[in-house]
Amino acid sequence: MNARRDQWGNVHVVGLSGGHDSTAMAVELRERHPEIPFNFVCTPTGNESAAMFAHWRNLGEILGSSLIPVIAGSLKAMIREEKMLPNFRARWCTRRLKIEPYRQWLKEQTLFGATISYIGLRADEEGRAGGAYDDIFGVEMRFPLREWGWGEPEVQAKLARAGIICPDRTDCEWCYHQRIGEWWELWFYNRESFMGAIAIEQELGYTFRTPGRDSWPVSLAELHAVFSTGKMPTISLNRMGRERMAPVEYDL
Ligand code: SF4
Numbered sequence: 001m002n003a004r005r006d007q008w009g010n011v012h013v014v015g016l017s018g019g020h021d022s023t024a025m026a027v028e029l030r031e032r033h034p035e036i037p038f039n040f041v042c043t044p045t046g047n048e049s050a051a052m053f054a055h056w057r058n059l060g061e062i063l064g065s066s067l068i069p070v071i072a073g074s075l076k077a078m079i080r081e082e083k084m085l086p087n088f089r090a091r092w093c094t095r096r097l098k099i100e101p102y103r104q105w106l107k108e109q110t111l112f113g114a115t116i117s118y119i120g121l122r123a124d125e126e127g128r129a130g131g132a133y134d135d136i137f138g139v140e141m142r143f144p145l146r147e148w149g150w151g152e153p154e155v156q157a158k159l160a161r162a163g164i165i166c167p168d169r170t171d172c173e174w175c176y177h178q179r180i181g182e183w184w185e186l187w188f189y190n191r192e193s194f195m196g197a198i199a200i201e202q203e204l205g206y207t208f209r210t211p212g213r214d215s216w217p218v219s220l221a222e223l224h225a226v227f228s229t230g231k232m233p234t235i236s237l238n239r240m241g242r243e244r245m246a247p248v249e250y251d252l
Helices: 018-030 050-063 077-083 092-110 144-148 151-163 180-189 191-204 220-228 232-237
Strands: 009-014 039-042 114-118 137-143
Touching: 009 018, 009 092, 018 050, 018 144, 018 151, 039 050, 050 180, 077 137, 077 191, 092 137, 144 151, 180 191, 180 220, 191 220
Parallel strands: 009 039, 009 114, 114 137
Antiparallel strands: none
């Protein structure tokens, strides 16, 4: 999809992970600068929850233009291609499905004019880096939340004012990084996806879950058997009806 440009031919790109920070930044940018034809970009892996896709659609309506999905393939297809599951030591999924495609897309935009990339890093997380694409000739990085002095309270206040509730999880349903409570929730609320993850584990002979992380079975097939007996992680009981744990965040 062609990017929209301002009258000088510049492309303004807002990377949307779908999390609180980038969502608040995008809405505020839209309100502060109605004259800028922003391009709101996301990098789906095809393994996000239905709630996440609904969030992206809703955001497109609020922002007045559909999000541009930069897609390099799906997590499932790439797992088959790599013949391995991503894990803590080999997080190739983020690189191949998010960082590299986004980088390539930015690079293509610079062929026709300057490209400004807006990244949602907050003022109260100074030490955190992310979205470093200014090594690409023609790309300028902006960090609006830091320019505005926005930390967590300002981000939350913005979301509340806009009436936006971000999904509990913005990461993949099969993310190796998730905790046992989140696996239980996937098993309980989206059995089809959970069974799909079992099939992939059995096809490749590896597990998404890392041994030793908790006392629950490592393989999802065994986990399914245990969950089916009615056992569930305490953390899920505690979290029912409350805010869930922070999702895996990434910066485009
Ligand atoms: S959310 Fe997890 S599985 Fe998905 S791309 Fe990121 S690290 Fe990989």
